[in-house]
Amino acid sequence: MKYTDLKIQTQREAPNNARTEGFAFLVRAGYMTRENELLPLGKQAIEALERVSKEISFFFHIELPIIDNSSETFFESPAGSQEILQCEKCGYAARKEVAKAKKTPFSQETQLPIQKVETPESSTIEALANFLNIPKEKTAKALMYTRIADGRFVFIVVRGDMQMSETKLKDLIGEIRLATVEEVLKSGAVAGYASPIGLKDALIIVDDLVPQSPNLVAGANEAGFHLLNTNSGRDYAPEITADLTLAKEGDACFICGETLTGHRAEILASENRFYFDEILLALAETHHDEKGLTLPKSAAPFTVYLMQVPGKQMDTRSKAEEIYNQLQRAGVSVLFDDRDERAGVKFNDADLIGCPIRVTVGEKALQNGMVELKQRKEKENQLISLDDLFSHLKK
Numbered sequence: 001m002k003y004t005d006l007k008i009q010t011q012r013e014a015p016n017n018a019r020t021e022g023f024a025f026l027v028r029a030g031y032m033t034r035e036n037e038l039l040p041l042g043k044q045a046i047e048a049l050e051r052v053s054k055e056i057s058f059f060f061h062i063e064l065p066i067i068d069n070s071s072e073t074f075f076e077s078p079a080g081s082q083e084i085l086q087c088e089k090c091g092y093a094a095r096k097e098v099a100k101a102k103k104t105p106f107s108q109e110t111q112l113p114i115q116k117v118e119t120p121e122s123s124t125i126e127a128l129a130n131f132l133n134i135p136k137e138k139t140a141k142a143l144m145y146t147r148i149a150d151g152r153f154v155f156i157v158v159r160g161d162m163q164m165s166e167t168k169l170k171d172l173i174g175e176i177r178l179a180t181v182e183e184v185l186k187s188g189a190v191a192g193y194a195s196p197i198g199l200k201d202a203l204i205i206v207d208d209l210v211p212q213s214p215n216l217v218a219g220a221n222e223a224g225f226h227l228l229n230t231n232s233g234r235d236y237a238p239e240i241t242a243d244l245t246l247a248k249e250g251d252a253c254f255i256c257g258e259t260l261t262g263h264r265a266e267i268l269a270s271e272n273r274f275y276f277d278e279i280l281l282a283l284a285e286t287h288h289d290e291k292g293l294t295l296p297k298s299a300a301p302f303t304v305y306l307m308q309v310p311g312k313q314m315d316t317r318s319k320a321e322e323i324y325n326q327l328q329r330a331g332v333s334v335l336f337d338d339r340d341e342r343a344g345v346k347f348n349d350a351d352l353i354g355c356p357i358r359v360t361v362g363e364k365a366l367q368n369g370m371v372e373l374k375q376r377k378e379k380e381n382q383l384i385s386l387d388d389l390f391s392h393l394k395k
């Protein structure tokens with residue numbers, strides 16, 4: 001394609017709202033606006049990526065370092081919109097809200113009889129643990145929701161030292177909302193002092209660590225009172241037992257036990273769906289130098305940046321046009337800088353846009369049937385005969 005047809009506008013300065021260096025270069029090179037909208041050159045780049053994405057090992061082909069799991073592909077970036085947990089030993093990685101961690105059950109302990117105790121002003125786990133002088137791990141935390149699909153009242157129990165992941169709950173039973181005061185009362189629960197013991201028509205779900213944690217303190221469903229020594233299975237029957245808790249940095253990997261580390265990341269793909277805008281940003285982030293983008297061949301909008309330097313005797317312009325047409329016919333993806341600009345301006349823009357190969361048609365070389373070829377990532381030019389150019393580029 002021709003430079004002027006794509007209406008490429010490069011910019012000397014980085015936008016002042018640049019989140020990352022990669023974004024700044026995409027804006028400066030005319031791939032996108034500072035408002036994050038794709039320009040024709042950017043659309044061309046995305047089309048090129050879409051073609052390569054049909055190949056196996058897509059991310060390997062476009063030379064992008066990724067963090068991968070069976071369903072999602074991440075790119076680590078301090079500006080990323082997602083928080084992920086990763087195990088550096090076995091490679092496990094997942095979004096924080098669905099990540100799994102290894103849970104440590106209590107040491108075996110015989111189940112003791114339930115005992116009702118007065119616990120004034122202990123409607124939070126914090127206050128309860130303080131009042132009874134016990135660790136939070138010895139308490140059961142209650143959460144109450146209503147399932148949207150059928151209006152069923154849902155009662156969740158997780159251990160008091162853990163947070164529940166709403167995402168895991170939704171993945172398990174569908175969309176939910178917090179239960180209303182009326183719904184809580186109707187079930188027989190008392191907010192702040194709730195437990196699943198003796199509830200009417202509740203879908204009881206426990207986190208998988210709860211059955212392995214005997215003698216937890218839970219609410220008595222009576223304001224100001226709790227029950228010591230409640231045991232899942234003995235005192236109430238959960239309908240579902242599943243992993244519902246939020247893993248966090250520092251937890252143990254559920255596969256190998258190594259410590260999980262937290263990172264910011266962007267999702268590049270999930271379930272065979274690619275997020276090409278994010279992939280382009282990630283590419284710009286990993287493939288640039290101080291002059292501009294340095295995209296690998298399989299990820300560049302064009303393989304060749306073709307330009308000409310005006311001659312004194314020869315018509316380099318029409319020769320360049322001729323080479324352009326020949327390359328097009330040969331199936332080489334080429335961007336022809338057809339502007340009447342000084343050579344220096346074109347060289348700068350070629351570096352900024354970052355096509356892997358620059359071909360310059362100049363009078364002196366042309367007199368010997370040669371053109372100048374420069375790899376974007378190399379410093380030196382080489383002269384190459386026109387015949388060799390075509391066989392070289394078709395490779």
Ligand SMILES: [Zn+2]
Binds near residue numbers: 087089090253
């Ligand atoms: Zn691991």
